[in-house]
Amino acid sequence: MSDTPVAPSVSFAEFPAVTTAEWQARLARDLKGQDPAALRWPLPDGFTVEPFYHREALTALGGAPAPLPHPVSPWLNVPAIPVPAGDGRAAVDQAVLALAGGADGVHFLLTDATAFAAHYLAEQLPLARTFVGYTVADKPDVLLSQLVDAAPGTAFRGFLRFAPGPVPEGAELADYRAALRRCVRLSSGMPDFRALAVNGAFFGNRGATTVQQIAFTLNTAAALLAELPDAETTLAEVAAALHLHVAVTPSYFPEIAKLRALRRLWATLLHGFGLPASLNANLRIHAATASWTMTTLDPHTNLLRHTTEAMSAVLGGADSLSVAPFDALFAEANDFSSRLARNLSILLREESGLGQVQDPAAGSYFIETLTDQLAQEAWLQFQRVETAGGLPAARGQMLDEIKAVTTETFRRIASGQQVIVGTNRFQNQREQFSFHPKKLLRSSTFDVTRAAYPTEVLRLATALHFERREKKSKRAAVVLLGTNTNQVIMETFVQMLMPHERPEIAASHPPGTLSVLYSSPEEATLMYATPEQFQKFARFIYQIPHEKQHFIPPALLSSDLATLHEAVRVFGFKEMKVQGYTTEEVLARLQGR
Known part of the structure; x- marks a missing residue:
């Protein structure tokens, strides 16, 4: 018989159950005659968040959905490190210091993948145990081949993201099929390394709505799943090599629901390709604070944005997280802002305990309803793009739809309807720029x-x-x-x-x-x-x-x-x-x- 004490069941018997009608009556009283409908929150995606949710919301969903699969260990704190042209030795040294300072891994943003000092990296870091991500704009297979040569027989941990300039992955596959297939073959036998990225951050950092981000991310994944398998690379191998990159904005609750909706629709997508359900639990999501919402003016306000973005990411179920330094738009990498960014995850994990619960948003009347709404609308959007030919055929349509949304966003900011603290509201008119x-x-x-x-x-x-x-x-x-x-x-x-x-x-x-x-x-x-x-x-x-x-x-x-x-x-x-x-x-x- 185990000596481990059993935690008592949580009970709030001292509080009487409150019915929906009673809650609504209390709302009416507190609003002093104001119509509760005035508190509705319209989302850019076209549907409205109600000011009040109760148990009937879950009944409408057919009961409380099962918690989403989530890794046993909490998310990884993975700061991004830009690597300018050259061999990148200074960036590797910076990565070593970041890992000693509390990071769980690093993400190299490479300017020139072919010149990167892979052997120096293998000398400085134990690649079998260290989570390392790599983003490249060209020749991803060359970089991965160099890493394999530098650490032969090593099963890497981390990911490879191929971001070919101003287009999303999947938009120009004809030129890159061979390179991406080679990446899949090179990473075979590395269960903790994902060699293919689905770059949803491409859309998020261009101002797409939450629904568009989810849908277009799935369209990108569908293009990779449809185009990459060949005689040497199976569909299951391509699916196992995929992972998602997402950008997280300060829209707190919708961002939590976005990541949860992505996980649910991922299962639907794989099912559509006839893949086994066991692959669903293998999905890895890497989240990063959004560049779309960062500001140059009054830049310390970025710390507040990044805090809510990081919380949304980890509560939504991200497996790894990169928090950008608050001054990343205009300053060279520096110890102060890098340390603040790195410590944000540490504070959320060690002091707030956010990594101790599997799918912490599960069962919330509001979050479950919002997750379901986003999933339904995103799946319809996904199907519309696929009907139009999918990627790359519908790329122009996708970008035009995002442009229409961003134009409206700029208008709302200009009119003051959408507030950016320190930029269009509560400006510091006497601000002294720390840059020229x-x-x-x-x-x-x-x-x-x-x-x-x-x-x-x-x-x-x-x-x-x-x-x-x-x-x-x-x-x-x-x-x-x-x-x-x-x-x-x-x-x-x-x-x-x-x-x-x-x-x-x-x-x-x-x-x-x-x-x-x-x-x-x-x-x-x-x-x-x-x-x-x-x-x-x-x-x-x-x-x-x-x-x-x-x-x-x-x-x-x-x-x-x-x-x-x-x-x-x-x-x-x-x-x-x-x-x-x-x-x-x-x-x-x-x-x-």
């Missing part, structure tokens, strides 16, 4: 695919303008603010005006045009241009020959005053009209001056 705005705007690595970008770039550009005016610089600049940002500026400006001082505001630029700020020592002017005009303008300023086809203009262009002024006139930039106010007055008001 001019250098950041010129950087090719500055992430422009974020919800806050239109608002941020306006603040940075106007800060540069006022600085130039104070210094009486003899140079001028044109800052690319983004697509249709003039509309964002006008909507933001109108929100700041008192009702009695709101003149008629008229937009003078067509949809789809680029918004720019022309800044000279004397004045600032908001303008718009077509993408073709701006491309030609940038080539002229930087003397880029037309034969060079692949040229991406930087966000900030500067030249001497006379040249830039004449170029703006010649290439047809048009001024944005804000009736009753000059551009200087608009910018000054927006800057709190």
Whole structure:
């Protein structure tokens, strides 16, 4: 007979059972006549979260669903480490320090996979015991082959993610089938290493809704399952090599439900391909805090976002988690912000005990209902894309649908309906940047695919303008603010005006045009241009020959005053009209001056 004490059953007998009618009566009393419907929470996905859920919600689902499978051990704390061009030895050293400082693994984001010092990595880390992830943009099979050569006979732990530039995996499989199949064969016999990634983070970090993220992730997985098996690589081997990457935003409860819905629909997807149910429990989900919701302005607010994102990830059942440093958008890797990011998982695990319960959201009336709603809507969206040909045929349709959502998001941010603390609400007007705005705007690595970008770039550009005016610089600049940002500026400006001082505001630029700020020592002017005009303008300023086809203009262009002024006139930039106010007055008001 075991001496282990048995935990008593949890009982709250001292509290009487409360019926749904009694709860509703209490809500009506506390709202003092206000309609409870006013508390409904509309989601961007098109359905509404009710302010109150009770046991009938589970009855509507056919009873409480079984808890989802979850590993016995808690999630792994896996910080991401960028590896610039070169052999990456410094990044390996950084990984060693991160592991000594509390990390459970590391995730290398490789610029050049073929140059990576695989042998040095094998010397510094016991790869049989250390969880290591690798993200590469090219030649994933070459990197994996180098790792196998560096540690022969070693069964790796971790994952390999192939992220080929501006397209999701599965979108351009024709060029990569052979390489991905080789990755599956090289990782054969490594049960704790996943060589194929389904990159749902691609969609999440471009502003897709929760339903779109789930659906398009499944579409990507379906493309890999359909296209990769051949005479040497079976369907079951491809499925066993797959894992999911997701980006987690601060939308706390929907993000918990998103991960749970993904696990449920994964079983449905595998069943559709005739695969055994035993593979369902093998699904591994790697979550990362979303770059989509990070901000450059008031960057310490990113710590708050990352905390809720991390909680959603682990409560939703992520197997591993990467928390980005709060200053990752503009600062080089540093010990302070890296330590804060690394310690977030440690605090949630050791002090909050979040890793001690399997599927902690199971049985919640609200979470179970939301999980079911997301799963149903996502499966319908998945089927619509598959009916349209799946990937890669429907890639354009998918990206257009995401673009429509992000356009609406930018509008909501501009109007103040969607709050970004420190950026469009509760701004620190006297904020002293810990980076140089001019250098950041010129950087090719500055992430422009974020919800806050239109608002941020306006603040940075106007800060540069006022600085130039104070210094009486003899140079001028044109800052690319983004697509249709003039509309964002006008909507933001109108929100700041008192009702009695709101003149008629008229937009003078067509949809789809680029918004720019022309800044000279004397004045600032908001303008718009077509993408073709701006491309030609940038080539002229930087003397880029037309034969060079692949040229991406930087966000900030500067030249001497006379040249830039004449170029703006010649290439047809048009001024944005804000009736009753000059551009200087608009910018000054927006800057709190």
